Amino acid sequence: MRELREPNDTMTALVEAQDPLRVAVVDGAARWTYGELDATANRLAHRLTEAGVGRGDVVALYAGRSAPTLAAMLAVLKAGAAYLPLDPDYPDARVRFVLEDSGARTVLVPDELRERLPTVSTASVLSLDDDLSAYSAVNVKVAVDPMDPAYLLYTSGSTGRPKGVAVPHRALLNFLIAMRDLLNSGEDDIWLALTSLSFDISGLELYLPLVTGGRTVIAEPAAARDGDRLAGLIRAEGVTHVQATPSGWRVLLAAGYADPHVT
Template identity: 55%
Template sequence: MGALPTVVELFGRQAANTPDKIALVAGAERLTYAALDEAANRLAARLAAAGAGPGTLVAICAAKSAACVTAMLAVARTGAAHLPLDPSYPTARLELVLADSGAHLLLTEGEPVTIGVPVIRLDEDQPPAAPFAAAPPDPASPAYVIYTSGSTGRPKGVVVPHRALTNLLYGMRDLLGSTEDDVWLSVSALTFDISLLEIYLPLVTGGRLVLVDSRTTILGKRLAALIEGEGVTHVQATPSGWRVLAYAGFRDPRLTGLIGGEALPAALARDLRPRVGRLVNVYGPTEATIWATSWEVPPEPETISIGDPLPGVTVHVVDDRLNEVSQGELAIGGICVADGYLGRPALTAERFVPDPYGEPGGRLYLTGDLVRRTDAGLEFLRRADTQVKVRGHRVELGEVEAAMDDLPGVRQSVAVVSGDALVAFVVGDCPDLRLRLAAVLPSYMVPTRVIRLDALPLTPNGKTDRRALEEKV
């Protein structure tokens, strides 16, 4: 396979082919491909003048908007990688990630969250700039960095190259049969890597992107009305997000639905399948570039599969010596594998290992997910560690526990998940524990319930008995 084009080239070709077609809708704002291309070009010139370019990282901290999509395209044009930050996160969290990432620039709206990083305001009029011209990014260079929860209490940045992103877009284009008539709804937060599929796939295939504000995503009837009003053809959401639509009575036989980010319950699959024309269960960790496998949900599914690998992806079910087994840890290889963790060589070496099944120099990402092979494809069983999913967000319970242990009055703590809720068990007394956690952790990592105990239950070998705690919820 020759060098893959990057999103910069793919979008540029589309803008040249269909300049007057609507590319993006954000509320009352509607941008043609030509207008979006010109805005990205103008911002790219300003970013390059401020030092953005190959080998640099540009943070984007703003609510989802047309300006954010413009910024993503502009950053890519300079050859830099973009780092999405959620403006709703606590200032301490934003500053931690900015410092850890070494970002060269911060694009934001309103007052900046930090000092020490040059800031460009997206909500101010952009000054005139000369046309920006630069060679397309190297396909091997980073396209973006996404921070995920860390088991040691420190979040980690996953570095994903352009070639992996393009491979994902090509694979999903072919799986879904993308056309210029597609209208994609973007409901996912920019810090959730699946948002990149919602944004980039329509823009590189000539479709239309419809952005949804964070409030509308939780209002089922309003979301359903937007889908109908804009003629949306593709919706991607977590099981939690699809429940919002299902509870609102949503049904649209024209729609293609993608569901992923959390394990798909069979009952929900059976409820959703007749509501849409097509339902695809997708699976993939951030380290394997958004989605790695897919499964077409059949009518009346009895069991749930995460399916088979997308093009450019290899999957292996292995034991602790990387021998192939019928049931074990899922290891993912191929062009989809990320470069590793930003500035974390030891952790990268631990999770990204040489691929004994592929070409020399290839690597496998050890997911920590236990699976088994079935006739229908791979079946997800459980995690091999304490990583969990909370409303689609990846959470390392160790990071939540480390934050609690740092609080005054907390002697011991354990976090568990019950349904969609994160629950904390605490030995000791810390007034306003949830409020204090909200000052350092994103909202989805703050336990919704705190249970105080005199002592934590132990297993016979002296370890914390998590199963006994889960039974207390």
């Protein structure tokens, strides 16, 4: 496990340092190694850089949980920008407001969701399904300050208009290092990615395994709502860590799930 050594380290640097042959992400039948995840993220980062994306920019992600989405999140960070997750299930009015308010200059979206994306004239749209094989798989050379924003999240807006909150690289890295030490995380940990990307705590289940050489198992939306399928996924992939809302745990418990070895 690579230790935090330099004050300017980032979360992506720790991911890049993992064994490229180990499985990093499981997404249905797809099993991506660290090498494949990093290469995919690097190619997209080069694509974003070519499009003019850089430090201080915001790139929106209109997508659900998937291995390509996770690679896209890493790609935006590698390009020096901040990503803004947008839940496709949110009302169009909220999505449009957040895009305009954040000043996002680019939106990444899979082809299957392109027609659902509300039109915003200030942002260009890039497909997550584009062929990026012509782009380099090596790391993008972009200097990132620890206080640069890594991602933006918007509040629910229940007391008025949603408000954007920027989380800097230093805060993200400090959180992951603290949780790594608290949970004694390592290569044998397998986390279930169950939380919407628009919720801050999703970063724990997505990134903590990746900075410790472990594995992230992505739960598709249908499985997240089906206790039997979710329990089956946990057992099949040997998941060691699950975090869920009370309603999520009720779904699992109602399906008869109980495993003392899962934390």
